Amino acid sequence: MIDWTHFTPQSALSGGLIIGFATALLWLLNGRIAGISGIAAGALTSVGAERQWRLAFVLGLVSSSWIWLMLAPLPEVVVTSNYQLLALAGLLVGFGARLGSGCTSGHGVCGLSRLSGRSLVATVTFMTVAMGTVFVVRHVV
């Protein structure tokens, strides 16, 4: 059943278009794929100019909520997970995205936009597993 009270088509589509615009800009200006896990992980390991632009991108991402706050109050954020679960999930997300060469942005947005079969397989895999995980946590356990 569709949750009509929480469905926000307008902000979702606008947000998606802005994400797409940011991704398009990074590609057309810098020739780089906006895959967040790849950029952030590379910021830790690379050196010189390679590290510089990655750190700049991450800095932009990290400061976005403060720029938002200058214009409007932050949207609602609800986190119900405890600290242990956040730590475990963070470890899985980091390890998995790096091993799998990408996350929601790199495979999900960029990969699907380039019609990459490899990214399609990755996206279907993590979407299915994530939906299965939520199913087990909410409806089975």
Next chain:
Amino acid sequence: MRKNWFISASAFICGLLFGLGLLMAGMANPAKVLGFLDIAGLWDPSLALVMVGGIVVTFIAFTISKKMPQSLLQTKFNWPDATAITRPLLIGSTLFGLGWGLVGLCPGPALVLAGSGAIEGLIFVVFMLIGFRLADVVQARLS
């Protein structure tokens, strides 16, 4: 040097825009993401529209770039060249999906949340960075 400065400035703006898009879309709210992933319960399809919006614009950019010799800041287009469906791809995507489904955070939104000062985001990001490093170590061992 001047060129590197432009490249970093452009990357900063793109990161900032990306984060604003995530906030606007509701992706920085784990409860909203979990509402999308919960197809058996009350399903919130919003995030499908985020994907559609992102993909449409990105697809146009990729198409335009095929007719360009290099990027606007005179760098080469770094097209990903891997095409093989490998075990690391499948295992990694599975573990990533598991973590994403457990709390509703993926790397972009987690960095935005951590940047806002939310302790939940900070904890997640610290362990995510450890996860990146662990994966590098494991892959270096395997190859």
